[in-house]
Amino acid sequence: MPVVGKPLPHESAIGHATGQAPYIEDLPPRADELWVDFVGSPCARGVLERIDADAARALPGVVAVLTAADIPGHNHWGGVVVDEPFLAASELAYVGQPVVAIAAVDRETALRARRAIKLHVREEQPVLTIEEAIAAGEFLGAEQRIARGDFAAAWKSAPHRLETTVTIGGQEQFCLESQSALAIPEEDGTIIVHSSTQNPTEIQAVVAEGLGVGMHRVVCICRRMGGGFGGKETQAAIPAFLVALVASRTGRAARMVYTKDDDMKVTGKRHQYRADIRAAFDEEGTIQGVEIRFHSNGGAFVDLSFAVMERTLFHADNGYFIPNFDVVGRVCRTNLPPNTAFRGFGGPQGVAAIEHTIQEIARVLGRDAADIRRRNCYGIGERDITPYGQRFVHNTLPEIYERLLASSDYAERRRRVAAFNAESRTHLRGLAITPVKFGIAFTATFLNQGNALVNVYTDGTVQVSTGATEMGQGVNTKIRQIVADEFGLPIEAVRMMTTSTEKNINTSPTAASAGTDLNGLAARDACEKILREMRTFAAGIFTGGETGLGTDPALIRFRDGRVFDERRPGNFLLFDQFAKRCRLNRVNIGARGFYATPNLHFDRATGRGNPFNYFTCGAAVAEVLIDRLTGELVVDRVDLLMDIGRMINPGVDRGQVIGGFIQGLGWVTTEELVYSPKGHLLSYSPTTYKIPGVDDVPRDFRVAFLDNARNTHNIYASKAVGEPPLLLGLCAWAAVKDALATVAGAARAVPLNLPATGEEILRCLTALEAHVTALPGVLAPAK
Ligand code: MTE
Numbered sequence: 001m002p003v004v005g006k007p008l009p010h011e012s013a014i015g016h017a018t019g020q021a022p023y024i025e026d027l028p029p030r031a032d033e034l035w036v037d038f039v040g041s042p043c044a045r046g047v048l049e050r051i052d053a054d055a056a057r058a059l060p061g062v063v064a065v066l067t068a069a070d071i072p073g074h075n076h077w078g079g080v081v082v083d084e085p086f087l088a089a090s091e092l093a094y095v096g097q098p099v100v101a102i103a104a105v106d107r108e109t110a111l112r113a114r115r116a117i118k119l120h121v122r123e124e125q126p127v128l129t130i131e132e133a134i135a136a137g138e139f140l141g142a143e144q145r146i147a148r149g150d151f152a153a154a155w156k157s158a159p160h161r162l163e164t165t166v167t168i169g170g171q172e173q174f175c176l177e178s179q180s181a182l183a184i185p186e187e188d189g190t191i192i193v194h195s196s197t198q199n200p201t202e203i204q205a206v207v208a209e210g211l212g213v214g215m216h217r218v219v220c221i222c223r224r225m226g227g228g229f230g231g232k233e234t235q236a237a238i239p240a241f242l243v244a245l246v247a248s249r250t251g252r253a254a255r256m257v258y259t260k261d262d263d264m265k266v267t268g269k270r271h272q273y274r275a276d277i278r279a280a281f282d283e284e285g286t287i288q289g290v291e292i293r294f295h296s297n298g299g300a301f302v303d304l305s306f307a308v309m310e311r312t313l314f315h316a317d318n319g320y321f322i323p324n325f326d327v328v329g330r331v332c333r334t335n336l337p338p339n340t341a342f343r344g345f346g347g348p349q350g351v352a353a354i355e356h357t358i359q360e361i362a363r364v365l366g367r368d369a370a371d372i373r374r375r376n377c378y379g380i381g382e383r384d385i386t387p388y389g390q391r392f393v394h395n396t397l398p399e400i401y402e403r404l405l406a407s408s409d410y411a412e413r414r415r416r417v418a419a420f421n422a423e424s425r426t427h428l429r430g431l432a433i434t435p436v437k438f439g440i441a442f443t444a445t446f447l448n449q450g451n452a453l454v455n456v457y458t459d460g461t462v463q464v465s466t467g468a469t470e471m472g473q474g475v476n477t478k479i480r481q482i483v484a485d486e487f488g489l490p491i492e493a494v495r496m497m498t499t500s501t502e503k504n505i506n507t508s509p510t511a512a513s514a515g516t517d518l519n520g521l522a523a524r525d526a527c528e529k530i531l532r533e534m535r536t537f538a539a540g541i542f543t544g545g546e547t548g549l550g551t552d553p554a555l556i557r558f559r560d561g562r563v564f565d566e567r568r569p570g571n572f573l574l575f576d577q578f579a580k581r582c583r584l585n586r587v588n589i590g591a592r593g594f595y596a597t598p599n600l601h602f603d604r605a606t607g608r609g610n611p612f613n614y615f616t617c618g619a620a621v622a623e624v625l626i627d628r629l630t631g632e633l634v635v636d637r638v639d640l641l642m643d644i645g646r647m648i649n650p651g652v653d654r655g656q657v658i659g660g661f662i663q664g665l666g667w668v669t670t671e672e673l674v675y676s677p678k679g680h681l682l683s684y685s686p687t688t689y690k691i692p693g694v695d696d697v698p699r700d701f702r703v704a705f706l707d708n709a710r711n712t713h714n715i716y717a718s719k720a721v722g723e724p725p726l727l728l729g730l731c732a733w734a735a736v737k738d739a740l741a742t743v744a745g746a747a748r749a750v751p752l753n754l755p756a757t758g759e760e761i762l763r764c765l766t767a768l769e770a771h772v773t774a775l776p777g778v779l780a781p782a783k
């Protein structure tokens with residue numbers, strides 16, 4: 001029986017639930033193992049003048065205290081621009097930036113040494129916000145732009161014009177497992193690094209460069225992560241390098257696990273953005289042109305900020321055909337930890353800007369924003385070219401709107417919300433639908449490749465190794481299903497092996513939601529190679545001389561654990577018997593597979609091309625309730641409909657949709673990063689940084705899927721699911737804007753920024769109500 005399409009449990013479900021699935025911190029200690037910790041910069045910007053480490057060195061149990069001067073190779077790394085030091089040598093660029101690495105016999109001793117080290121610094125005035133960076137002219141890289149048509153002309157001739165600015169908050173990945181790594185020295189200077197990384201090849205490369213050795217002397221292994229969410233696409237590098245440095249200096253195994261506090265304080269997050277927008281539209285709400293100037297807070301080093309900004313520009317149209325479009329983006333350099341990938345990778349900020357704009361257009365025209373959205377939706381066979389020139393084929397958005405508006409009873413609830421708002425003096429209700437169209441592929445075209453190693457053993461079992469890393473998202477479960485079906489084997493016969501650069505080379509990070517697409521297709525390619533050999537051999541067995549049948553490898557079937565010629569299914573070998581025969585007859589039953597997504601190209605100079613393989617789409621409707629006196633927000637009900645094609649694993653994918661949506665809900669409603677005026681993160685624990693809890697899940701939450709078998713661009717007509725549902729969290733934020741628009745009316749903008757925390761909502765209400773009534777807080781319903 002085929003297993004693709006079945007909701008099989010996650011391959012580590014029992015291990016996750018019982019605690020038996022090991023993470024790096026759980027791996028058994030090695031003899032003589034050292035614990036590694038670090039001392040970070042005490043200030044956001046400054047110059048390091050002296051390190052006072054004598055007291056720490058003298059502590060019993062302290063084995064090494066290392067600084068930039070102890071790094072044998074390059075002290076700089078970076079996936080795109082090599083600008084970030086492993087250990088700061090003189091210039092200090094953010095609070096907590098690693099300066100000194102400590103190795104001690106245990107955790108407590110390392111912590112004692114950390115406290116005993118004094119950094120003498122000359123503090124300078126930091127640049128922390130986008131506004132400060134713009135004023136100081138502090139940028140990383142040049143402006144990026146995607147444009148088509150003539151915005152200036154559209155602006156001039158439009159019946160309606162809107163100018164608006166919105167600020168969009170950052171977000172902490174909040175992985176349950178912090179950044180962690182374990183290095184084990186082997187003979188000849190080889191180092192094995194176990195890293196909680198989405199990107200083993202990059203870890204291999206940066207460790208090799210930092211140590212000044214060839215990549216062939218470094219192996220990076222990742223069995224699993226306790227969440228990555230983009231935060232481990234690049235930023236697993238510093239801890240991985242520091243343990244490797246200690247291992248290579250001392251000849252002893254070395255392990256490091258950031259505390260949650262350190263992890264939150266010193267690693268990068270989702271980029272905070274500011275979007276300055278101009279929109280031109282007509283009386284009906286047809287958008288004629290949009291111009292957006294994005295600034296992101298990049299932090300101190302480039303990291304992935306350019307690619308994140310590029311994805312913002314690619315998603316600023318979201319699901320809307322906008323004939324005159326001009327978006328530019330610039331990354332600000334600030335004295336915060338370098339911001340990095342986070343689920344959605346810049347897409348959410350682009351979509352937030354255009355959804356904000358749509359809500360404002362609706363308010364100005366006194367129309368339901370759902371109508372504006374449908375009116376401007378990409379067409380089918382017409383109005384279907386994106387601003388960067390890619391045709392949006394198989395557009396399911398119109399169908400999604402139609403179904404979801406009906407199934408969520410939108411029209412009737414719109415009437416009820418209006419009636420409620422006319423009646424209530426203490427509460428406001430809001431309702432909104434927001435769509436998502438998320439481009440699937442790395443925008444850096446070369447990353448769209450994967451390789452896999454498939455080994456068939458003589459007992460009929462199979463081991464699969466790919467470059468994909470498991471972070472809970474279920475990539476291994478899905479690839480396991482694909483391979484089981486290729487050989488017609490039960491799922492138990494296939495085992496997913498630990499990811500290692502020794503087996504899979506030059507891998508791309510598991511990111512851009514493309515893990516299953518790239519590595520699943522590479523695994524299938526390996527299976528096909530093996531099957532080709534097997535079929536030829538099997539044809540000789542089943543259709544040899546005595547059968548009287550002509551030899552035809554194409555008629556050999558692998559099904560239900562049996563191998564047979566389709567014309568004589570009764571004459572079969574069990575797969576294990578057959579595998580044994582293969583070996584005895586010197587037939588190769590192991591193979592390496594490869595996949596490169598075809599037809600991708602993008603020309604940065606012209607801003608034109610085909611950057612994506614296909615689009616994952618969906619929409620969600622949120623109804624919210626706001627307490628006008630306190631600003632408290634409750635998301636009462638959410639209806640969500642996604643087109644993720646034919647699901648390889650409907651259970652895993654449903655988990656991705658729900659988890660992604662709730663993570664998006666946190667970003668738009670409660671998660672707020674607060675820094676001190678000197679650049680210290682104040683919200684560095686769950687007591688001060690509010691991620692969604694079970695109570696924050698909408699009381700009425702309805703998740704449904706469109707049955708779409710048309711995505712022939714991908715394996716089994718499936719679609720990538722990892723990031724897109726996060727962007728649907730924006731429906732709750734749009735619903736808050738919808739609620740506040742009843743107070744603002746057509747004349748006044750709703751000054752809501754993102755996230756819509758209770759404080760932010762109250763700030764807006766206060767600003768709007770001050771205008772309306774002499775009774776602050778409790779006021780007559782706006783007319
Ligand atoms: N789901 C879980 N449980 N944990 C994670 O860390 N990361 C997300 C998403 N879903 C993540 C997750 C991100 S940012 C991406 S890009 C994708 O998973 C990566 O995996 P995939 O390409 O296999 O979907």
Ligand code: HPA
Nearest residue numbers: 307345442443444511512
């Ligand atoms: N998405 C996620 N990660 C990436 C990308 C992308 O488009 N490009 C480089 N790293």
Ligand code: MOS
Nearest residue numbers: 230342343511512
């Ligand atoms: Mo996901 S942000 O592409 O790791």
